[in-house]
Amino acid sequence: xxxxxxxxxxxxxxxxxxxxxxxxxxxxxxxxxxxxxxxxxxxxxxxxxxxxxxxxxxxxxxxxxxxxxxxxxxxxxxxxxxxxxxxxxxxxxxxxxxxxxxxxxxxxxxxxxxxxx
Amino acid sequence: xxxxxxxxxxxxxxxxxxxxxxxxxxxxxxxxxxxxxxxxxxxxxxxxxxxxxxxxxxxxxxxxxxxxxxxxxxxxxxxxxxxxxxxxxxxxxxxxxxxxxxxxxxxxx
Numbered sequence: 247x248x249x250x251x252x253x254x255x256x257x258x259x260x261x262x263x264x265x266x267x268x269x270x271x272x273x274x275x276x277x278x279x280x281x282x283x284x285x286x287x288x289x290x291x292x293x294x295x296x297x298x299x300x301x302x303x304x305x306x307x308x309x310x311x312x313x314x315x316x317x318x319x320x321x322x323x324x325x326x327x328x329x330x331x332x333x334x335x336x337x338x339x340x341x342x343x344x345x346x347x348x349x350x351x352x353x354x355x356x357x358x359x360x361x362x363x
Numbered sequence: 364x365x366x367x368x369x370x371x372x373x374x375x376x377x378x379x380x381x382x383x384x385x386x387x388x389x390x391x392x393x394x395x396x397x398x399x400x401x402x403x404x405x406x407x408x409x410x411x412x413x414x415x416x417x418x419x420x421x422x423x424x425x426x427x428x429x430x431x432x433x434x435x436x437x438x439x440x441x442x443x444x445x446x447x448x449x450x451x452x453x454x455x456x457x458x459x460x461x462x463x464x465x466x467x468x469x470x471x472x
Contacts, residue, residue, distance in 0.1 A: 250406070279459065289407070291459040302459060337406045339460075351397070352460060354406025 250355035258361045264326040271340030284334040328362045372467040381438045385451030399450045
């Protein structure tokens with residue numbers, strides 16, 4: 247079974263440009279999450295999809311970030327316009343839905359390293 | 364949300380047993396304790412999860428005392444490939460994971 251995949255693995259863009267990151271979750275996983283680690287900081291939650299619906303987007307830093315999950319399959323995270331402080335590693339994770347007790351394990355992708363110059 | 368405290372780093376030699384303790388004094392009644400492992404240039408990977416007493420799987424054991432205010436991840440006979448960052452997380456729902464700084468384990472030959 248394929249794991250969570252992310253594309254691209256690395257992106258270098260200039261300040262003010264737009265970048266779109268893609269995440270393909272494990273097939274059948276209804277939960278999809280985005281996280282990011284900014285240089286030297288901890289991994290931080292960005293948002294959570296359940297199928298195509300945004301369940302929690304409390305971690306999105308500002309309106310320059312737009313996440314979508316059309317059809318409840320893959321998801322994209324667009325940063326427009328990118329700023330220097332957006333540099334970091336963006337992780338996507340997915341998990342199953344409906345466990346009776348306790349959190350399901352989340353399966354993480356390898357991350358996309360974004361460098362804004 | 365329960366705050367966790369764990370050592371910043373630990374060193375070990377191959378073949379030794381490594382125990383990483385995490386403190387979570389304000390853990391809630393329905394919180395679970397979960398450990399993730401992260402290698403460089405990879406996303407975190409689930410290792411083990413427990414609620415109380417002891418849980419064991421093929422890679423690790425998790426010891427949780429009766430008061431649940433701490434937990435210990437035990438890695439038996441570590442190898443060089445166990446060099447990674449280990450995160451202790453406490454929570455109940457599946458909405459989001461709250462990562463701390465983790466413990467950087469370095470295994471030497």
